[in-house]
Amino acid sequence: MKTIKQQIITAISEIAPEDLPVNLDHPVQEEHGDYASNIALIAAKYAKKPPMEIAESLAKQLLHKLSKDIKILVAAPGFINFTLPENLLLEKMQATLAGEYAFQPGSKRVGKKVMVEYAHPNTHKEMHIGHMRTLITGEAICRLLEATGARVFRANYQGDIGPHVAKAIWGIKKIMAEKGLELAEVEGWTDKDKAHFLGEGYVRGSQEYEANKEEIDQLNSDLYVYIHRHSGKRSDSRISNNERSWTSQDDDIASLYEITRQWSLDYYEDFYQRFYTTFDRLFFESEMVEAGKKIVNDNLGKVFVEDNGAIIFPGEKYGLHTRVFITQAGNPTYEGKEMANGFSEYETFPFDMKIHVVGSEQAGYFQVVFKALELIDPEKFKDKQHHISMGMVQLTDRKMSSRTGDILTVDWLIDQVKERIEKLVAEGKIAAEDRERVTEQVAIGAIKYSVLKVGTGQNVAFDIAKSVSLDGDSGPYLQYTYARTQSVLRKSQTPNSKSQINTKYKIQNTKYQSLEPEELSVLRVLYRFDEVVTEAADTLSPHLLAGYLFDLAQKFNLFYQKHKILPTSPVILRTKSEKSSDRSFTSVQDDRVSEFRLTLTTAVGNTIKQGLDLLGIQAPEKM
Structure with a gap:
């Protein structure tokens, strides 16, 4: 069954001029209805008639094509506004109680195989907040695609070889020598401390590179020789103790490389778990060296050309720029290795679409490698790859540079946010044994939402204080709203309560009453959940869902503050930072009113929890 939105679009397109785009938006002001179309304004340019005349004509025709319960009005300068009937809104509320959602019917990718490649932290560095954004966004996109019917494969391509x-x-060899540290001692440290040690080593190596260029470059060459000698012998994601023992007999540097590489992988795995992500496969740059060289050489003269001893892709032929794929020294560049990674990922999961969640600074790079792969094998790659261009993440009062050591790590950010969340949780009614779990859930939720509420191509200005606010556009605000719904529902189940939630609530029960404006506002936002999820998935835009959840939470909290839900509730409490409402209610309230309001509260709670889960955010029952 088509959604009402789709019915309206279909009806308009049947009577509108051909080839004109038909869009429906949600009016900012509720009195203008649930949907609005500007098709008359667009058509006026071609029909050479006033927009209002066209709108009136279309509205009359639409009255015969749509349900008579849908109210259609024309507004200047030529909008057609549609208001949905209450019974339709109530039916949607009832479906929400049963967990019935209709994401898939309108989705583009039902049954499609979609690989999402995201996170991409390089080994031998600490995870910084830029990688955090791709991890958070990539996971949200995966969940949205799965909810709308796609078969999703989570991939992570990491740089584990190179300068x-x-x-x-x-750097760490220098530091260990200066401090008299033995490798066995460092091995006993926590994953976090070992990763920080690697970060210190990278900063040291970067700062002293010019003075030790020959030595560091030789080390880099030696590592490439090692990778060449043992190409194909490493597993795709983890190194066993036997393999580590084998490499230590071969070469001390190779052994140190394998050991420190594993430190990074263990450290990153900790983060993936904290951010509720499990990858289907980890792919590594070191696996692609030899295969990348072969693919480029095999296509020399067809896709690639020689230039001063190097092998390049002549991008100017395709309106792109030229890039080196194999250097004069015979080593594949990142672009060359990307060729092998493209084939490796396709062979692992023959996708219909592959999404790369990577920073916007890589846009030109992806245009080139996409074109090269398409020319090599159009059947596998033509029109199948998509780059989601990610903006930068910066704190409002700090900048970072991994080369100089002034880097904003995810560890540091989580600690800063948790410190503030701990104070909020301590003020609540959380059992002592649950406080650490809830603090972690709320802190991760604060970070994730601060990232996801911003469009992917825009920069994120992360404000720690705002991220933990219980009154603003934040993850904790949504989590607190969900916890509030559950608190109300728990009270409704107490022995002294006269009102019990009925999950099989009958719509006709509301006929006795006229719904309050705040109740209708909540119902109108609830109705849109399915279409918002579908649109967010189809456009790969998690921020649409984040904005929707904030709107729903605001509407519910306004309803909560103005109206009594339980007959036994003498006072309505606001958010923690606000005072109790001065408004009291009589203890007598029609049980049918409470039943409806409990039902509405249940539907809101279900929707917020489902929406947060699609964003990869936990919803604590208590806060």
């Missing part, structure tokens, strides 16, 4: 690795290993 940054050589600098880190050179």
Whole structure:
């Protein structure tokens, strides 16, 4: 069954001029209805008639094509506004109680195989907040795609070879020698401390690179030789103790490389778990060296050309720019290795679409490698790859540079946010044994929501204080609203309560009453949940869902503050930072009113929890 929105779009398109785009938006002001179309304004340019005349004509025709319960009005300068009937809103509320959502019917990718490649933290470095954004956004996109019917494969392509690795290993060797540290001692440290040690090594290697260029470059070359000698012998994601023992007999540097590489992987795995992500496969740059060289050489003269001893992709032929794929020294560049990664990922999961969640600074790079892969094998890659261009993440009062050591790590950010959340949780009614779990859930929720509420192409100005606010556009605000719904529902189940929630609530029960404006506002937002999720998935835009949840939470909290839900509630409490409402209510309230309001509260709670889950955010029952 088509959604009402789709019915309206279909009806308009049947009577509107051909080839004109038909869009429906939600009016900012509720009195203008649930949907609005500007098709008359667009058509006026071609029909050479006043927009209002066209709108009136279309509205009359639509009255015969749509349900008579849908109210259609024309507004200047030529909008057609549609208001949905209350019974339709109530039916949607009832479906929400049963967990019935209709994401898939309107989705583009039902049954499609979609690979999402995200996170991409390089080994031998600490995870910084830029990688955090791609991790958070990539996971949200995966969940949205799964909810709308796609078969999703979570992939992570990581740089575990190259100059940054050589600098880190050179740096930690220097630090260990200066401090008299033995490798066995460092091995006993926590994953976090070992990763921080690698970060210190990378900073040291970067800062002293010019003075030790020959030595560090030689180390980098030695590591490439090692990768060449043992190509194909490493597993795709983890190194066993036997493999580590085998490499230590081969070469001390190779052993140190394998050990420190594993430190990074263990450290990143801790983060993936904290951010509720499980990858289906980890792919590594070191696996792609030899295969990348072969693919480029095999397509020399067809896709690639020689230039001064190097092999390049002549991008100017395709309106792009030229890039080196194999250097004069015979080593594949990142672009060259991307060729092998493209084929490796396709062979692992033959996708209909592959989404790369990567920073906007890589836009030109992806245009080139997408074109090269398409020319090599159009059947596998043509029109199948998409780059989600991610903006930068910066704190409102700090900038970072991994080279100089002034980096904003995810560890640091989580600690800063948790410190503030701990104070909020301590003020609540959380059992002592649950406080750490709830603090972690709310802190991660604060960070995730601060990232996801911003469009992917825009920069994120992360404000720690705002991220933990219980009154603003924040993750904790949504989590607190959900916890509030559950608190009300728990009270309704107490022995002294006269009102019990009825999950099989009958719509006709509301016929006795006229719904309050605040109740209708909540119902109108609830109705849109399915279409928002579908649109967010189809456009790969999690911020649409984040904005929707904030709107729903605001509408519910306004309803909560103005109206009594339980007959036994003498006072309505506001958010923690607000005073109790001065408004009291009589203890007598029609049980049918309470039944409806409890039902509405249940539907809101279900929707917020479902929406937060699609964003990868936990919803604590108590806060």
